[in-house]
Amino acid sequence: MLGKFSRGFLALSAIALLGGCNSTGDAPNPFGRARGSAPVEMMRPQSQPTGPVTPVVQAYCPQVVMREQDAVYRAYAKGGQDIAEKLLYQASLAEATRQCTANETTITINVVAQGRIVEGPAGASGKTTLPVLVEVLDGDKVLYSQKVAFPVDIPSGGTQFIFSKPDVQIPNAVGGASRFTRVRLGFDTVTVKKPGRRG
Numbered sequence: 750m751l752g753k754f755s756r757g758f759l760a761l762s763a764i765a766l767l768g769g770c771n772s773t774g775d776a777p778n779p780f781g782r783a784r785g786s787a788p789v790e791m792m793r794p795q796s797q798p799t800g801p802v803t804p805v806v807q808a809y810c811p812q813v814v815m816r817e818q819d820a821v822y823r824a825y826a827k828g829g830q831d832i833a834e835k836l837l838y839q840a841s842l843a844e845a846t847r848q849c850t851a852n853e854t855t856i857t858i859n860v861v862a863q864g865r866i867v868e869g870p871a872g873a874s875g876k877t878t879l880p881v882l883v884e885v886l887d888g889d890k891v892l893y894s895q896k897v898a899f900p901v902d903i904p905s906g907g908t909q910f911i912f913s914k915p916d917v918q919i920p921n922a923v924g925g926a927s928r929f930t931r932v933r934l935g936f937d938t939v940t941v942k943k944p945g946r947r948g
Contacts, residue, residue, distance in 0.1 A: 809925040810849035811885060811932050813860060815842060819935025822879060826871045836869025838903055840879050842912065845934055851921050858885070858917040860932055867907030874905045882937040883914050887930045892919045896937050 822840045829835020845862035860883060868874070878898045885893035895917075901910050919926060 809928060809930065810847060810856070811858065811919075811926060811930040813845040813847050813862070813932045813934055815845060815862075815934050819882075822936035822938075823869075824877070825869075829871065833870065835871050837872040838866055838869050838877065838907075840864060840866040840901070840936070842881075842934065842936070847932060851925070854921055856919050856921045856926055857915075858919070858932060859913070859915040860917055860934060862912045862934060864901075864910045864912050865907065866901055866903055866910065868903060868905065872903065874903050876900060876902055880937040881912055881914075882933075882935055883917060884933045885917060885919050885930065886933060887927045892930070893917055 820842045824837045824839075825832065826835040826837055841864060843863045843865070845860065847861065848859045850857050864879075866877075866879075878900050881897045881899045883893070883895050883897060884891060895914075897912075897914060899912055902908065917932065919930070
């Protein structure tokens with residue numbers, strides 16, 4: 750059903766701002782920036798313009814990946830788990846991207862993803878909180894993990910939304926992060942707040 754909900758997404762401004770970064774599924778770009786642009790870098794100010802060249806800190810910007818089983822979240826009325834008629838809403842995450850900044854010790858990643866939420870047969874317009882899990886892994890080693898309680902409104906018929914986590918930080922070692930490092934994004938399977946009825 751993910752494909753059904755992700756087709757026809759409009760271009761969203763927040764994604765467009767980071768459009769220079771690779772989206773989910775792209776081959777890794779060694780510098781984590783738009784092809785043909787400069788690498789992620791930080792240069793110390795030079796006190797003397799004619800002095801020695803100051804080293805530039807470069808960092809690999811890990812790509813964002815999403816597992817299919819984690820990209821869709823369904824909430825059901827009490828006692829109606831996995832019963833289609835008891836579905837309150839379905840949320841899905843689609844295209845994701847990221848942007849990195851770096852200094853000598855830290856890489857900061859801004860993770861952005863398109864999402865969509867739609868009412869189910871038992872649903873109603875209102876507010877809910879989606880459990881989004883953001884992780885950074887180097888191989889099997891977890892470098893960062895945080896669950897975000899992301900609030901969304903559910904209007905009649907559903908809506909699109911933008912998820913953003915601008916403060917994901919991992920160590921920046923000599924030579925930057927490992928090329929096996931990746932950001933994993935998805936829904937965490939926990940009980941969430943059900944949408945409240947309006948009026």
